[in-house]
Amino acid sequence: MRRHTSILATTSLVAVLGIVSVPLAGFTEARAQQVDQPLPAYNPYPTGILPPDLVPELLRVRREVQTVFGRYLAEWKALTPPTLTGQPPTLFPSGYDAQRILGGLLNYDENMSPFRNEACASCHMPYAGFSGPIPSVNLTMVAYPGTFRFRAGKRVAQRYPYTFRFPVLHLNSRRAGGVGKFTGGAFWDGRSTGYKLQSADAEQAQHPPVDTQEMGFPDTACIALRISQAGYRPLFETVWGVDFDINFPGNAEQICSTPGGAFGTGATPISLSPVDRTKANNIYDHWGQSISFLEGSNDVSPFTSKFDAFLVGNYTLTADEAAGRALFDGKGNCNSCHLDGVSTKLTSGQTDTGTDNETEPLFTCFAYTNLGLPLNPRVAIFYQSTPDGVGFTPNPDGFRFRDLGFGTFLRSGPGSAPNPNAINWLSFAPTSDGQMQTSTVRNVAMAPPQCPTTEAPGPYFQKEFFHNGYIKSLKQLVHFYNTRDVFPFNVTSGHCPAGTTEKVDCWPMPEVPNNLDHTIGKLGLTDQEENQIVAFMQTLTDGFNPANPTVSTYKNIDTFTGQCMTGGNASTQGNQTIIPTFSLTQFPCATDVCSVAPVPAPSAVP
Amino acid sequence: MGAARDSHPPTAGFPTELEVYSMNRLILKLVIIAAAGSLPFSNSIVAQILPPQKRAEHVEITKEPELEIAYDDTAIVRWTSTNPGGDDEHFAVAHFGTDPNDLNQIAKSHIRLNRGHAETIFRVRMQGLKSQTTYYYKVSSMGADGEVDGVESPINHFTTPAPGERITASLQPK
Numbered sequence: 001m002r003r004h005t006s007i008l009a010t011t012s013l014v015a016v017l018g019i020v021s022v023p024l025a026g027f028t029e030a031r032a033q034q035v036d037q038p039l040p041a042y043n044p045y046p047t048g049i050l051p052p053d054l055v056p057e058l059l060r061v062r063r064e065v066q067t068v069f070g071r072y073l074a075e076w077k078a079l080t081p082p083t084l085t086g087q088p089p090t091l092f093p094s095g096y097d098a099q100r101i102l103g104g105l106l107n108y109d110e111n112m113s114p115f116r117n118e119a120c121a122s123c124h125m126p127y128a129g130f131s132g133p134i135p136s137v138n139l140t141m142v143a144y145p146g147t148f149r150f151r152a153g154k155r156v157a158q159r160y161p162y163t164f165r166f167p168v169l170h171l172n173s174r175r176a177g178g179v180g181k182f183t184g185g186a187f188w189d190g191r192s193t194g195y196k197l198q199s200a201d202a203e204q205a206q207h208p209p210v211d212t213q214e215m216g217f218p219d220t221a222c223i224a225l226r227i228s229q230a231g232y233r234p235l236f237e238t239v240w241g242v243d244f245d246i247n248f249p250g251n252a253e254q255i256c257s258t259p260g261g262a263f264g265t266g267a268t269p270i271s272l273s274p275v276d277r278t279k280a281n282n283i284y285d286h287w288g289q290s291i292s293f294l295e296g297s298n299d300v301s302p303f304t305s306k307f308d309a310f311l312v313g314n315y316t317l318t319a320d321e322a323a324g325r326a327l328f329d330g331k332g333n334c335n336s337c338h339l340d341g342v343s344t345k346l347t348s349g350q351t352d353t354g355t356d357n358e359t360e361p362l363f364t365c366f367a368y369t370n371l372g373l374p375l376n377p378r379v380a381i382f383y384q385s386t387p388d389g390v391g392f393t394p395n396p397d398g399f400r401f402r403d404l405g406f407g408t409f410l411r412s413g414p415g416s417a418p419n420p421n422a423i424n425w426l427s428f429a430p431t432s433d434g435q436m437q438t439s440t441v442r443n444v445a446m447a448p449p450q451c452p453t454t455e456a457p458g459p460y461f462q463k464e465f466f467h468n469g470y471i472k473s474l475k476q477l478v479h480f481y482n483t484r485d486v487f488p489f490n491v492t493s494g495h496c497p498a499g500t501t502e503k504v505d506c507w508p509m510p511e512v513p514n515n516l517d518h519t520i521g522k523l524g525l526t527d528q529e530e531n532q533i534v535a536f537m538q539t540l541t542d543g544f545n546p547a548n549p550t551v552s553t554y555k556n557i558d559t560f561t562g563q564c565m566t567g568g569n570a571s572t573q574g575n576q577t578i579i580p581t582f583s584l585t586q587f588p589c590a591t592d593v594c595s596v597a598p599v600p601a602p603s604a605v606p
Numbered sequence: 607m608g609a610a611r612d613s614h615p616p617t618a619g620f621p622t623e624l625e626v627y628s629m630n631r632l633i634l635k636l637v638i639i640a641a642a643g644s645l646p647f648s649n650s651i652v653a654q655i656l657p658p659q660k661r662a663e664h665v666e667i668t669k670e671p672e673l674e675i676a677y678d679d680t681a682i683v684r685w686t687s688t689n690p691g692g693d694d695e696h697f698a699v700a701h702f703g704t705d706p707n708d709l710n711q712i713a714k715s716h717i718r719l720n721r722g723h724a725e726t727i728f729r730v731r732m733q734g735l736k737s738q739t740t741y742y743y744k745v746s747s748m749g750a751d752g753e754v755d756g757v758e759s760p761i762n763h764f765t766t767p768a769p770g771e772r773i774t775a776s777l778q779p780k
Contacts, residue, residue, distance in 0.1 A: 181695040181750045329722060336694075336720035365694070369716070485729075486774070490678050518698060518715035518729040521682075522674060603733065 042388035051136030072104035103294025113147035113215040123157040126556040129446030135462035141380040142469035148259040152380035153213040164296030168194035191417040202292035212260040221280035222256035261392025306539040324536025363441035370434030372510035377581040399587035407433030434512025451564030459564035472574030485521035494580035661692040677772035693749035698728035702743035
């Protein structure tokens with residue numbers, strides 16, 4: 001307790017002094033930047049892991065987030081006030097807009113973090129298809145800095161358009177006698193199941209606010225506290241009918257201004273009566289539900305891509321796009337899991353009579369798979385094995401951390417969350433190791449209008465793909481599916497043999513050798529066919545307006561104020577940032593990851 | 607908590623008779639819209655998860671198993687069969703060993719059936735192999751529910767390469 005008091009006092013003192021200036025390792029003295037927090041930055045990284053422009057880029061995104069927040073504030077001011085009417089009481093006639101706007105305000109509110117410097121949207125901006133907004137981060141450290149600069153997570157910021165429609169995680173009972181295949185849930189590792197709110201998406205929104213590596217509140221009640229202080233509090237009260245009559249203790253503000261991890265393992269450092277705790281929990285549930293409503297609305301998931309226009313006869317696919325679609329459904333076999341909902345494989349002379357009108361295809365099967373991505377040694381989590389300014393060590397395993405994805409979630413392992421059905425599902429961990437959620441293809445190619453592609457030579461917007469950001473362009477992504485088993489090498493990333501080029505004719509070994517998916521690996525696609533599949537994927541970007549095809553209608557896509565990149569080619573895009581992987585022999589998989597029963601099988605994870 | 611609030615039009619209070627009339631008209635309109643399926647909350651999730659396909663009555667191998675690649679301690683064998691249907695989640699299975707009369711090892715590799723495809727390419731990865739050794743194998747397939755597809759290849763064989771070498775077949779999928 002004394003330690004906690006001391007931390008709070010330190011935080012408060014530094015807060016009074018204001019923002020601190022901290023030279024960062026890897027930065028020249030001239031480029032030392034001020035971090036936007038009242039504590040010195042946490043910087044356990046060796047030179048070259050943090051991108052040189054990180055601090056100004058974080059500030060750039062903060063300005064963009066504030067811009068969108070202001071737009072939702074303006075929408076609220078213009079909203080026709082809804083009235084509670086009927087039985088059951090319903091907000092009439094503008095309840096939809098009220099809920100959506102509330103979701104927008106919550107999603108873009110930087111006050112929802114201890115240092116009031118990070119919103120949900122800080123790692124998920126519209127112009128990136130709601131994935132990571134900083135090209136240099138996408139190129140280097142993969143995961144995004146949290147409220148406490150520079151703690152960072154372990155995976156790519158996952159796109160969330162259409163996640164609203166993902167079902168609650170479940171195991172089809174008829175499969176229980178086999179190896180088990182799970183469907184639904186949210187997050188790469190499925191840890192947001194949806195079991196409580198009956199919405200995987202709403203529960204997803206409940207994780208980052210209390211993730212030490214992200215928004216970083218030490219207690220979920222901090223969300224209730226900060227909303228109670230927000231200007232839009234009346235809208236929250238209108239939508240949810242709740243009040244904020246919670247008797248917060250005098251130190252609640254201090255606690256909520258201190259990043260998680262400073263209070264040991266306790267989940268509720270704010271002392272509340274049972275009644276008040278229930279109220280705070282209720283508000284936290286509604287937080288998730290409002291954000292989920294936003295994500296399901298036309299602001300985020302509007303079904304306005306070229307492909308959607310094509311399905312209703314308002315767009316004609318180009319020759320390459322049409323060829324790409326045929327490959328997507330045929331030789332490329334993408335459609336076995338990225339379900340397009342409409343197509344049939346045609347033999348010569350047949351006509352496709354499929355329609356989409358009733359299915360709204362999501363281009364995912366909601367399942368989990370291990371594609372065999374190599375370990376990416378640039379992922380920020382590996383380096384955070386020393387205590388930060390509040391005495392918290394994000395990753396005690398250091399280089400011995402391994403990302404088993406869904407398998408680690410089933411074991412309630414490090415970096416994941418408790419498995420709410422462990423009593424029935426734990427036994428499926430060995431057949432789930434290495435598996436990650438199958439993303440929708442929709443909006444994978446979304447980029448800002450001024451650099452409207454993800455592919456070099458551009459001008460392009462640098463994104464990152466798959467769970468660990470190992471892949472840096474869609475060309476590489478398709479090439480990986482196509483040739484993983486054509487150019488396999490038992491090396492780690494950064495160690496491809498002389499004469500080969502990593503990601504071109506050398507694919508390092510998978511991080512997790514078990515449960516590899518063999519739907520893909522050697523598809524026999526030509527270089528041109530790979531490009532055609534990329535062209536088809538680009539038709540799945542929302543915001544296409546047949547009447548004015550050059551201007552995107554996607555909401556808030558216009559907010560990017562950063563720089564585009566140019567040059568190079570998509571096949572080797574980002575290869576200059578490859579670094580040699582640490583020795584897996586010297587740093588074998590940690591016991592809390594790989595030695596928790598039932599252990600990975602049949603192979604050990606190196 | 608004493609934070610300042612933005613001023614905002616009142617949202618409580620009872621509507622007038624005229625407002626109720628207008629609301630009823632609006633409600634009727636919304637009901638019609640909902641019936642037309644235009645609201646975003648149709649039960650689309652259910653529509654996205656398809657029930658399992660019907661299992662094919664007859665499954666046969668249309669392209670015999672071949673070695674796709676062999677390197678280090680690994681070999682991948684591929685073959686094509688008619689689409690077996692049933693559970694989309696499927697496994698390519700190989701029973702293998704160095705004695706054709708004792709295929710005492712088993713390898714299973716996950717694949718996902720494409721419902722639109724008349725045929726399915728199965729690929730199975732065998733690991734832990736010794737170099738320069740002849741292995742015998744036969745292949746089959748099964749759903750994730752444990753149901754076998756009822757088709758099995760004759761016994762074939764391949765020989766693994768020397769350390770540091772690899773054997774690559776120039777197979778072209780359909």
